[in-house]
Amino acid sequence: MSKLVYLAKSLHGNWDCSLLLCLRTARESFGFVQKQIQDCDSSIEHHLGHFESRAKLSNPAKNLKAQLHRVCGVDLTKIPGIKEQSAQIIISEVGLEMTKWKSEKEFSSFLGLCPNNQISGGKVLRRATRKVYNRAADTLRLCAQSLSCSKSVSDTPSALERSVDWKEV
Helix, strand or coil: CCHHHHHHHHCCCCCCHHHHHHHHHHHHHHHHHHHHHHHHHHHHHHHHHCCCCCCCCCCCCCCHHHHHHHHHCCCHHHCCCCCHHHHHHHHHHHCCCCCCCCCHHHHHHHHCCCECCEEECCEEEECCECCCCCHHHHHHHHHHHHHHCCCCCCCCHHHHHHHCCCCCC
């Protein structure tokens, strides 16, 4: 028996009208959501096209990775743990101009990733990070979490240093 005949036979039966309505509604909702996602993706692509190029690409592809590379000047996805969507979130929250922060310490403070130790008389009263909600910080935490569980990168920091050419990033 061919697959088509088997499929046709499996579709015969006593179908409840309410279940068919639910199935049709779910299928139409799925189609609507897919169209909305495509519209959103095309809008993002359109807006990325307005940014000035900071890197000359030999093969200007129209995918998100190439667009982010063109806009940033470097390929952020070469950093282990960071994929296209993560890079997009970080850029949208932080921006492209990094001269706002004089050092990494100021940048990590802006993200709310550095400790906020309250010390009085040489005694630590409270030790916690600042309560700052930042989508870029959440994204970086998720990237670090996924990297810590990854089997592709060794646990040693020296292996991470060898896996990325930090001068290029």
